[in-house]
Amino acid sequence: MLSIMSTSTPFALDHIIILLPAEILDSPPKVFTDAFTILPGGAHADGKTYNKLVILQSGVYLEFIAFIEDSAASKEGHWWGSKTAGSIIDWALASQSVEDIEKLHDFYEEPRKGGRKRLDGKSVEWYVTFPKDGMERGSVPFFCHDITPRELRVPPEGLQHPSGALGVDRIVVVATKDWLEDLAMRYEKIFGRSHDGEPKSWRVNEPTTKGGSTSRFGSGTIVQLREASDEEDAAILKMNGGIAGVKEISLFCVGKGGKDPDRVVVEDLRLARIRIGLRFVDA
Structure with missing residues (x-):
C-alpha cells in the first residue's frame, strides 16, 4: 500500500526508466557505482528486456533497463523499441487502484497486465496504463498498479547510497x-x-x-x-x-x-x- 502525502493528486511518483546498452547494464560504469547501490532486478515477462534497480529511501526507484537482444527484430513493436540507449526514456506514477485514472481515459489506454521474474524465482505482477497512440512515451508519465505486493517489485533493500x-x-x-x-x-x-x-x-x-x-x-x-x-x-x-x-x-x-x-x-x-x-x- 502506498503512503500518499498531501498534494492535489492521488498519484505518487513510482519510478524513472533509464535505457542502457546491455553491456553497460551488466557491468555498470564507475559513475553509477560510485553514486548508487545497484540491486539485481530480473527479466520482464515479454522476454525482451531485463533490469537492475536503484531504490531510494523515498520509495521511488531508478530502473536501469536493457534489451536482451539489441536487434531491430527484437525491438519491433516494443513500447521502448524506438528509444535511444544512454538516455532517460520514461517515467511512471503509481496509484492505489486503476480506478484512480478513469478521469484520464481521453488520454490513456485501458490497463494491461505486466510482470517479471525475480532472480530468486518469485513472480512480480502489475497492470500498466500507457498513453494513447500519438503521444510519444516519456512525454507524459504512464501508470503502474501493483497486483502482487509492491515490496516484491520494489524491495526495501539497498537504500543506503554512497552519494547520500x-x-x-x-x-x-x-x-x-x-x-x-x-x-x-x-x-x-x-x-x-x-x-x-x-x-x-x-x-x-x-x-x-x-x-x-x-x-x-x-x-x-x-x-x-x-x-x-x-x-x-x-x-x-x-x-x-x-x-x-x-x-x-x-x-x-x-x-x-x-x-x-x-x-x-x-x-x-x-x-x-x-x-x-x-x-x-x-x-
Whole structure:
C-alpha cells in the first residue's frame, strides 16, 4: 500500500526508466557505482528486456533497463523499441487502484497486465496504463498498479547510497513550442493546477518504504515542463519523437558536498544523454 502525502493528486511518483546498452547494464560504469547501490532486478515477462534497480529511501526507484537482444527484430513493436540507449526514456506514477485514472481515459489506454521474474524465482505482477497512440512515451508519465505486493517489485533493500541520495527532487521535461500548452493541459489533468510562474511546475507525491524517509522532507517531487531552448534540448526531442522528453532528473541527497566523511562525494552524473543532478542539503 502506498503512503500518499498531501498534494492535489492521488498519484505518487513510482519510478524513472533509464535505457542502457546491455553491456553497460551488466557491468555498470564507475559513475553509477560510485553514486548508487545497484540491486539485481530480473527479466520482464515479454522476454525482451531485463533490469537492475536503484531504490531510494523515498520509495521511488531508478530502473536501469536493457534489451536482451539489441536487434531491430527484437525491438519491433516494443513500447521502448524506438528509444535511444544512454538516455532517460520514461517515467511512471503509481496509484492505489486503476480506478484512480478513469478521469484520464481521453488520454490513456485501458490497463494491461505486466510482470517479471525475480532472480530468486518469485513472480512480480502489475497492470500498466500507457498513453494513447500519438503521444510519444516519456512525454507524459504512464501508470503502474501493483497486483502482487509492491515490496516484491520494489524491495526495501539497498537504500543506503554512497552519494547520500534519498529521493527525487525534480524531473525536467522539455517540449516543442507547438506541444507545450497541450502537454501542460494533460499535466494539469494528472497533477492538478500548476504553480504560478515559468517554467510550469507541479508537485507530485512520493511513496515511502519501510524504514525510509521522503525527499524534500515530505513535500514530494517537482515536475517541471518548459520549452526546448538549446541544442541539447533539441537532441532530447529528436530522441523522443519530436514532442517532448525528460532532459534530466535531480536527486535529493543528505549532507553538503563532502562534510560527511563517510559519504562518497560525486559530481552530477553524466553518461551519454543521461543527466542526473545531485542536490545536497543538511541532514
